[in-house]
Amino acid sequence: GDSVTQMEGPVTLSEEAFLTINCTYTATGYPSLFWYVQYPGEGLQLLLKATKADDKGSNKGFEATYRKETTSFHLEKGSVQVSDSAVYFCALSAPPGNQFYFGTGTSLTVIP
Amino acid sequence: GAVVSQHPSWVICKSGTSVKIECRSLDFQATTMFWYRQFPKQSLMLMATSNEGSKATYEQGVEKDKFLINHASLTLSTLTVTSAHPEDSSFYICSAPPLDTQYFGPGTRLTVL
Numbered sequence: 001g002d003s004v005t006q007m008e009g010p011v012t013l014s015e016e017a018f019l020t021i022n023c024t025y026t027a028t029g030y031p032s033l034f035w036y037v038q039y040p041g042e043g044l045q046l047l048l049k050a051t052k053a054d055d056k057g058s059n060k061g062f063e064a065t066y067r068k069e070t071t072s073f074h075l076e077k078g079s080v081q082v083s084d085s086a087v088y089f090c091a092l093s094a095p096p097g098n099q100f101y102f103g104t105g106t107s108l109t110v111i112p
Numbered sequence: 113g114a115v116v117s118q119h120p121s122w123v124i125c126k127s128g129t130s131v132k133i134e135c136r137s138l139d140f141q142a143t144t145m146f147w148y149r150q151f152p153k154q155s156l157m158l159m160a161t162s163n164e165g166s167k168a169t170y171e172q173g174v175e176k177d178k179f180l181i182n183h184a185s186l187t188l189s190t191l192t193v194t195s196a197h198p199e200d201s202s203f204y205i206c207s208a209p210p211l212d213t214q215y216f217g218p219g220t221r222l223t224v225l
Contacts, residue, residue: 034213043118043205043218044156089155093214100146100207100214104155 002027006090006103013080013110021075021106023064023090031094033057033066033073038087038105047075047088080110115139116208118217125196126225133191133220135162135206141186142208147179150203150219162189162206196224 007022025031035047035057048057053068062077073090090103115138125131135145143164148156160181161169168181178200180192189208193200201224207214 032213036216044207044216046213046215049213091214099158099161102155105153107153 002029002031002092002094002101004090004092004101004103007106008104010107010109013108015082015110015112016079017110019075019077019080019084019108021088021090021108023073023075023103025071025073025090025092027071027092027094029094031092033064034091034093034100035062035064035073035075036089036091036102038089040086044089080108082110082112084108085110116206116215116217118204118206118220120220121218122221122223124223124225127197128195130192130194131196131222133193133204133206133222135189135191135208135217137187137208137215140208142189143186145183145189145206145208146214147181147189147191148205148207150205152203156205159191193222196222198224200224 003026005024032051034049036044037047038044048059050057050066056065064073064075087105087107089105091100093100117136119134145162147159149159150156158171159174162181162183164183170176183189203219203221205219207216
């Protein structure tokens with residue numbers, strides 16, 4: 001079945017460091033791919049998405065490229081800030097029901 | 113962007129009582145809503161799919177008699193945890209898809225004493 005495998009955390013980085021959180025997926029069809037972020041005490045927020053191969057989603061300095069050949073959707077940011085500290089979830093949505101499948105989440109802590 | 117609200121944000125109840133959680137889509141209609149459960153430091157587990165005008169579809173292992181779902185209108189779905197026990201304490205999150213993107217409610221923290 002469809003699934004998402006996400007890099008386990010926690011991840012601790014210094015401010016302005018480069019961030020990569022790996023995400024790979026398994027899907028029988030052609031899924032849409034998402035990154036969601038959950039700040040402490042808050043609900044999930046859509047960070048970025050890509051709906052087809054080679055699409056790049058970007059938002060708030062974060063980027064992820066839909067790689068069909070490697071079935072990956074790695075999240076990157078060139079220079080993290082303390083305010084980026086949160087839990088990041090990779091997810092996919094695939095037909096027929098467009099049900100969402102989430103990765104286990106990666107906790108990121110950015111220290112000054 | 114689309115907004116999904118949940119009420120209450122936190123509820124504490126005694127063991128054996130029932131608790132109702134509401135999920136509303138504020139600026140769009142949703143024939144389908146999803147209910148998730150999130151344990152501390154873990155991912156979201158899909159519990160059920162709420163369908164407007166018909167019965168909810170439950171995931172394997174989720175007790176439908178314990179977690180009652182009613183999708184009364186195109187903007188409201190409710191989850192009722194019946195005869196709650198301490199092991200039901202968790203963070204419950206709903207979502208709704210206006211298009212191909214899910215928008216999530218802020219979640220409801222349930223604490224059963």
